[in-house]
Amino acid sequence: MTKTEIEYRQVISVCKELFQKKNKDYGTSWRILRLPSLTDQIFIKAQRIRSIQEKGVQKVNDGIEGEFIGIINYCIIAMIQNALTDSTQMEFSETELSELYDQQVAKTLGLLMNKNHDYGEAWRDMRVSSMTDLILMKIFRTKQIEDNQGQTLVSEGVEANYQDMLNYAVFCLIQMGWGQQQQQQQ
Structure with a gap:
């Protein structure tokens, strides 16, 4: 595994743990x-x-780290929702x-690894x-695609934008040294 993949997985591990805890508190109310x-x-x-x-x-008092975690988890929820468009299932087992x-x-990690290869981990x-600004730009792009009922002429759809936002949020946490700190505390 590359350094980036290790750091990425450390950040995602902490995000998933929070996601699972919130699922125990709230269930899958987000399905609505x-x-x-x-x-x-x-x-x-x-x-x-x-x-x-x-x-x-x-x-x-809540730091920006928690907001980046929220971005990551909401992006994943959005991608799950997008994948389950035709499903009416509201509840899911933990598994x-x-x-x-x-x-x-x-x-999303696969996309990251391909882009890292091409962009040299810029x-x-x-x-x-700057990455926060790029997340905001992707949000406005996504809103425009949504306002256009998902229709694009030459652009990628909403899922690609959610993936990019997720990856930028992970990058921000890595840049802030957050993933490694959290793993060391556990």
Whole structure:
């Protein structure tokens, strides 16, 4: 495994653990949400991160790390929802839900590895604030695609945007040294 894959898996492991704990608290209540609602949830998190980055001060104690985790988990939820468009199933066993989560992570990690090959891990030289802006740009692209009922002329669809947002959020946490710190604390 590459350094990036190890770090990626460390971050995702912590995100999945939180996802599973929230599933025990709330179940799969998120199944009621439509994709635009999930996109808006991601927007709220990214906007808060940008606001804190710009102001340099926050009044709510929760750090931006938690917001990046939220972006990751909401992106995965959105991709699960997108994959289950024709399903009315509301409840899933822990095993089923874990498999659905892992499937989306595996696809997104595969995309990351291909892009890392082509781009030479350029994200490692980017600022967290720039990646936050890219997440926001992807959100606005996704909203436009949603407003166009999923129709695009030459662009990728919503799933590719969710994957990119997920990957940028993971990159931000890696850049902040967060994944390794969390693994060392466990």
